[in-house]
Amino acid sequence: MHGRGTAHPIRLAGGLTALALAAALLVTAPTAGAQAASPPGPAAVAAASVAPAASAEPCDPFTAPSLDASVPTARDVIGIDLGDRDVTTQESDAYLGAVADASPKVTQGVLATSVQGRPLRYAVVGQEKWVTPAGLERIGRDLGRLRDPKTPEAQASQTIRSMPSILWVAGNVHGGEESGTDAALRVLYELAARTDCAADEILDDAIVVVLPTQNPDGREADTRRNAYGFDMNRDWFARTQPETDGKVEMLRKLPPQLFIDAHEMGRATYFFPPNADPVYHDIGETPLDWIYNLYGPAMQEAFGRFSIPYFNGDVYDLFYMGYGDSVPATGFNAAGMTFEKSSGDPASQRVQEQYVAIWATLSAAGAKDDDLLTQWRAEHVKAYEQGVAGELEPNQLYWEGAPITNPVPDITVKHYFLRTDDPAKTEEVQRVVRRLQRMDVDVFRLVRPLTVPDYTPYGRPAASTTLPAGTYWIPMAQGQKHWVQAMLNEDTYVPFPYFYDVTAWSSPLLENIAGGRSGADLKPQAAPLALQAEPVTAVAGAAPRLGVWQISATSTGSIESAGWLRWWLDNRAGLKHTDLTAAQIAAGALADIDVLVVPNGSDSTASNALGAAGRAALDQWVRDGGRLITLRDSSRLATRLGLTSASYTSPTSDIPGSLIRVEVDPASPLSAGVGDTAWAMYEYEFVWSAAAGATPVRYPAAGDPDWFISGFAEGEEQLHGTSAVVDERVGDGRVVLFGFDPNYRAFTGGTARMLLNAITGPDPSASVQVGAAAPRSTAAVSASDRMVISVRPGAADRVQALLAARGASADVVRSPGVVSFRVDLGGRTADEHPWAQEVALDAAKLGPQVVAIRLP
Structure with missing residues (x-):
């Protein structure tokens, strides 16, 4: 353990630190006329049938390999070489199946079905004794024993000697980033077909799980997101999408020591780890050591050998728990790594460079033999020991030279508790617990009341508290300690102000349930909790005729907010809805709608799309009794139409995706099942002000003990006392303006309950009546997108x-x-x-x- 608030420069090849080599490792393209070595392309690999030249270094994977001709090439099956162009999902599936059918070293399966019904096919390649169904089941069971710190060390050592490590290669989580798929297929072919020592060095002590595409619907549509509009490299901990959920379940069956996630990017070069800071504080040192000291140098050597331009250590962090690198690292103690290749290069170049990065990494893992499993096992034991001591990992810098401005506090955390004594929160508590259990976290139920001398509720001071029987207890003393802290934290303790994504994701705060922590030595009388079922949302009252209007088909913010909403309506709230366009609204389609929800989007785009006829139709529909609900930026449309007395201004704060406690008026119908407070995901939203009677949800005033922010915030005082939600009568209708997105990524269940109440609940008994307000606009600046x-x-x-x-x-x-x-x-x-x-x-x-x- 290293000192808190200090830089911890992991050492790279040659003994130099990452900090010292930050500039030196930004490799540029070869100079004009430079002669660079080149690994054999797919066509050369397919044609090769002899062993590498005698002058080649031992087990050099980048020389022409010897091959088993019984394993078909891509050209044999789909008529092209990998890299000629991007393969289709159907071609990827066909070729994976053909390799699996031809080679006894390969088995195949389907780990999930996409939103549109496409299979997510995977292959497992390794020694025949390992890749049989019985062999894989035994390996998964033995890995589970290694993850358990209570397994005797003698038994663990014996297990390690007889089993392989698990190396995952995945591509195409963003549908329009295709080359990871094609490169993964090339790696699968070579692992199955190569008869030289380069393949043997990997497969002697490992099996490789190849998942060519994680997003088949997006690949077919050439879109970043899946069919619902979710960015599935933000969905890993929440697992709302079937593609993500099936993948994580497969990871539980074959937990990795290495997970490669191959992407593409707009930038004209190649990225592989070391990552940029910040790195989430409670990631174990073992996977970080592998990333920085084993795999990073191996790729640097390979890319340097072939003069491939690349960069390390900027932009891509290892912080938010929704990525294909941070979740394997925190939840599985694996070396989770994102690879990014420029999307503007030809397919042949993209596939080739992805192949070099993947094979160099697998080769480095193969050279470690059983050290990977030994160290992996030890990391789980160390995590357990930290949990026994209540020790949190400190904030550390692995790349940047800037100081840590927000160290992890010197607190002891030995236990987390989730309250179950509010019947209105049964669904939300059950969802949090199920997510924990489905990441192999042990959860217990108190069978007797427990007095906790230092019980610290979320965002509140510590006090002696007696927790009732039935409370859920999650001890930190378990092999999944890092994941427990990541999911149940009160704050993420962002070390310095650089954000690639949101900075808060605490599960109890997202679901707005009561809970807290303790650092005391406690002996709860508790029983293990059985696996919880997926909760079902109860919808009170009759379902309205519901319309959804997505303002833009091109804006990231609009696409995603609308997708999150549709998924939530279809899969959680169970509410039927009709998608409307601006043209349909102008043509009178609102006559068949009781409630219209407008997801996040530009108000100017919305106003222009509606035109004069659409604006008049929407205004009249509301005044005649319609209920308009707007989310985030789309709420400004109400001011353009004169449908609200509220005003707004630009945010001057820097709050990039943090959870802020809000106060909820118990007299408002929006509060049903919510309680007096909730947690809003605030991400550079406009700052709203409305009359007290029109503000059912507000940010606490300065000095209010409710004021608390989980995540990063600078200049947050601008929000004190302002409106988070505005609710007003307009003629015979009603307008509910959410200043934030209450269904952010479909994982903010606590505020989604408010949205459900806004859609299905009654009107307020008393609220501000908007008169004939004049349409207006404000020169406020949006930060959305x-x-x-x-x-x-x-x-x-x-x-x-x-x-x-x-x-x-x-x-x-x-x-x-x-x-x-x-x-x-x-x-x-x-x-x-x-x-x-x-x-x-x-x-x-x-x-x-x-x-x-x-x-x-």
Whole structure:
């Protein structure tokens, strides 16, 4: 364990630190005329039938291999070589099946079915004795024993000697990022067909699970997201989508020591770890050591050998628990790694470079023999020992030179508790517990009351408390300690202000359930809790005729918010709905609708799409008795139409996706089943103000003991006492404006309950009546879909110059001591954008002048 608040530079090849080599490892393209070695392409591999030349280094995987001709090539099955073009999902499935049918070293299966009904096919390649159904079942069972710290060490050592490590290769979690699929298929072929020592070195002590595509619907549609509109590299801990859920269940059956997640990006180069900071504090040192000291150097060597441009250590962090690297690392103690290849290069180049990265990594794992399992087992034991002591891992920096500004506090956490004494929260508690159990966390139920001398409820001070029988107890003393802390934390303790994604995701806060922690030595009388079923949402009252209007088909924010809403309506609330367009609204379609929900989207885009006829139709429908519910930015449409007395202004704070406690008026119908407080996911939203009678949900005032933020916040005082939700009567109708998205990524169940109440609940008995308000607009600046760079005034000119050099369009928001640039990325994510990541990296070099950098 290292000192709190200090940089911990992991050592790379040659004994130099990551901090010292940060610049040196940014490899550039070969100079003109340079002669670089090149690994054999797919066609050369397919044609090879002889062993490597005698002058080649032993087990060099990048020389022409000897091959078993009985294993078909891609050309044999689908008529092309891998890399000629991106294969289709059907071609990927066909080729995987053909290799599995031909080779006794390969078995295949389906781990999930996509939203549109496509199978997610995987292959397992290894020694024949291991890849039989019985062999894989035994391996999974033995790995479970290794994960259990209570397994005797002698038994664990014996198990390790007789079983393989598990190496996962996955591609195409974003549908439009295709080359990971094709490269994974090439790796599968070579593992099955190669008869040389390069393949043997991997398969002597490992099996490789190959999942070519994690998002077949997105691949077929050439979209980043799945059919519902979810970014499935943000869905890992919540597991709302069937593709993610089936994948994580398969990971539980064959828990990895290595997980490769092959992506593409807009930037013109290649990224592989080491990662950028921040790194989530409670990830074990073993997987980080593998990433930084084993796999990172192996890829650096391979890419250097072939003069392939690459970069390490910027942009892609290992923090939020929704990624294909952070969840394997935290939940499975695996080396979870994201690979990113430029999407603008030809298919042959993309596939080739992905192949080099994957094979170099697998080769490095193979060279470790059974050390991987020995160290993996030891990490679970160490996690248990930390849990016994109540010790949290500190914040550490693995790449950046900036100081840690927010260290993990020096607290002892030995136990978490979830209260079960509020019947209204039964569904939410059950969902949290089921998610824990389905990541192999032990959960217990108190059979007798327990007095806890230092019980610390979420966002409240500690006090002696007697917890009733029936309370759920989650001890930290278990092999899954890191995952327990990641899911049940009160705060994520972001070490410094750089954000690739949201900064808070505590499960009890997301579901708005009561719970807390203790660092005391306790001996609860408790019984193991059986696996909980997936809870069912109870909908009170008659279901209305419900319409959903997605404002934009191209904006990231609009696509995702609408997708989250449709999934929640279909799969959790069980409410039928009709999708409407602006043209249909203008043509009178609202006559058949009782409630219209408008997900996040630009109000100006909405107003323009409606036209004069649509704006008039929507206004009249509300005044005649319709119920309009708007989410996040779309709420501004109500001000354009004069349907609200509320006003809004631009956020001057930097809150990039944090959970803020809000106060709920118990007299409002929105509060049913919610309680007096909830937690809103706030992400650079507009700041709303309305009359007290029109504000059923508000942010606490300054000095209010309810005020608490989980995650990063700077300038948060702007929100004190402002409106989080506005609820007003308009003629005979009603308008409910959510200033945030209450169904964020479909995992904010606590505030989604408010949304359900807004859709199905009664009108307020008394509320503010909006008169004939004049339509109006405000020059407030939205940060939705935008990169945010906030700096001290002295650095503003330098940021302006960085943006001007790229011809970037940015709105500027000024507040005391801060200048914030809201950079228009054209509705794209930073992954998809060609230069957003580079600008963010350059801005980060301003050091203490940086207030916050956020990439959408």
